[in-house]
Amino acid sequence: MSVYLDSNATSQVHPEVVEAMMPYLKEAWHNPSSGYRAGRDVKAAVGRAREQVAELIGAKPSEIVFTGCGTESNNMAIKSLAREIGRKASKVLVSEIEHSAVLRPTDAMAAVGFDVERVGVDTEGRLDLEDFQNRLDSSVPGFISIMWANNETGVVQPISEATALAKEAGWWVHTDAIQAAGKVPVRVDEVPVDFLSISGHKFHAPKGVGCLYIREGSPFEPMIRGGGQESGRRSGTENVPYIMGLGKAAEIMKDEMENGGMKRVGELRDLLEESLAAKIKGVQLNGSREHRTANVAHVSFDGCVASQMLPLLDEAGVQCSAGSACMTGKNQPSHVQKAMGFSDERAFSSLRLSLSIFTTEEEIDRAVEVLAWVVRDVRGN
Template sequence: MRKVYLDHSATTPVESAVVDAMIPYFTKIFGNPSSVHQFGREAKVAIEESREKIANFINAEPSEIIFTSGGTESDNFAIFGIAYSGLKRGKNHIITTQIEHHAVLDACLYLQKNGFDVTFLKVDSNGVVDPDDLKKAITPRTCLISVMHVNNEIGTIQPIDEIGKIAREYGIPFHTDAVQSFGKIDVNVKKLNVDLLSASAHKIYGPKGIGFLYVKKGIEIEKFHHGGSQEAGRRAGTESVPLIVGFAKAVEICSERMIKDYEHVKRLRDHMVEKIRDVFGELNEFLILNSPADKTIPYILNFSVNSAKIEIDADALIYGLDLRGVAVSNGSACTSGSLKPSHVIMALGRDKRTALASVRFSFGRGNSIEDVDYAVEKFFEVVKISAEKAIAK
């Protein structure tokens, strides 16, 4: 049976060149980067060289990059760090959106239970925030605005630069979760007008367990980890040199082939849309496209099965495809197995049953047109089985 991996938004395989770059730092250059002897200094140099590569990639200063354990920690660091810093000045209001990753949503909900007010902005039917709605939500107590750059379930690109200008106008720190955009499209912190930005290595063919938080110089943020003086005193804990080096290598590869990768996955996405239209025929009426091409990045393609036509849930879709060798998801890998409908799809205005019957295809470097053809054929088989049952009723 053919095996096709179309879940690159959940994670990506580590590039062999990334593994090669990391290996010496497990065995030969193993010193603690906080140590002052030569073993430690060698490790420290590797960290700082990596920091510079990553900073250059997003047009930041190396001192503005704080290494973390990944996207979730970076998001939490930004949310809690700015919230508690703002609280010292009597500000306890946060603005975010209804379709954020749970690393942002759950952090905001926690703060909401502990004395903060949180505004969750609605999105339109394409998943896009209206900057005017954000502007209306600002109060004198607003201490943070957090809007993700690219949505992890449907691929919607938010007007981050415009939102950033509004945040600057009001003097409010602005954070964006760029986990799904970093390394895929241009992420320039100055053009985006952001003060804080989260990213992770394992979405761009780097190792799991490493990410960073960009914090613009001059932004006051409370510590998230306490202990040693690592990361210029902002994030305690011995740095993982191999993972940091691997992250920088993955970024280096992205800088060389980001445009090529983008064009490749765009061909795959466009081909899948056309192939589904051809193969599904009359069954197209059962599908709802949640990722319109003009509003999203081509890396993600999300469909729902219209509950008004047939009843099918995500488990039937996901497991049905998996049994046929096709790996996909019904949204964020962090909520996989949940019986709750996707909060993102619900925010688009879909009903609960339709939201439950959603599937996300996400493309990567190693995918081919043949992979897409095979996936569409198996997708059709799974939906057809449910459609025939519905018609029989």
């Protein structure tokens, strides 16, 4: 039996998503910019997908720009905002625990003279709001890029409070909601962010499609120019089948959240954590218990090294990861866990076990059984 517990790396494409995509590979493959009926029909279909994504986050369809991935969405927002605030006497705040798709573009800004500061988190992995507030400076132009939920721990950030403070200072707000959308309510009609990034493959759409929400009236400078698709905000002929998949996944996950699907995922995650704590000594559950997505258990196993555990788990059919997929093979403790104040030893002993709506109780039972065996083996007892 194979058990997939790495849905934060990428999630299984939902069969209904595949079904929604197929007609746009097989029959309706026309260019949505073409003027004849077949093209116009495809354009209308893209419009419906835009509505589905907009509904997931409480946006207007016209505020949704389809992109090639979450990394692209983050880069688009950050590079456009960099241009807007200018590099002289301006300031950028990000958190220590951002994904590299925010840290690397803001590092590049720092390298050319922008004042980029990183705000820390507490031991539960939540943004230090006091430090954040102290660093805001209403006398200069600025923006923040703070994630909605962390990819390693699943901890949901105080994005509402951070957005209110940044807006009060007159700053722009971008949030990487890539690990939050489709898992917890993400509503731009309730939290007035200006830019918000989404990636399809984190919630059962395929890899290689995402979107950037751009609030109406926000300044925006396109990163990719050309034929003027996406109302000139992201040129390039639309990846229609994948956009259709993203739309369907948004619809499915809205329904799952509203009708108890994610609650069930949370119950399985709790079962996983409780069983691990009951069956294995020296287990530490990391991150806020209260503020987190339903699908992540982040666990340290005293006296173990994750890099030794992972191949054994893999051999036994359990797929999970230490930290994020992007960090695989890098022999460094996770920057997220270091920001939470963990020792190197604890950081190296942690696993991220991420579930999805496809996870079953039998899989959880099997994963616990295998983990108990692997921990005994690695500890040599």
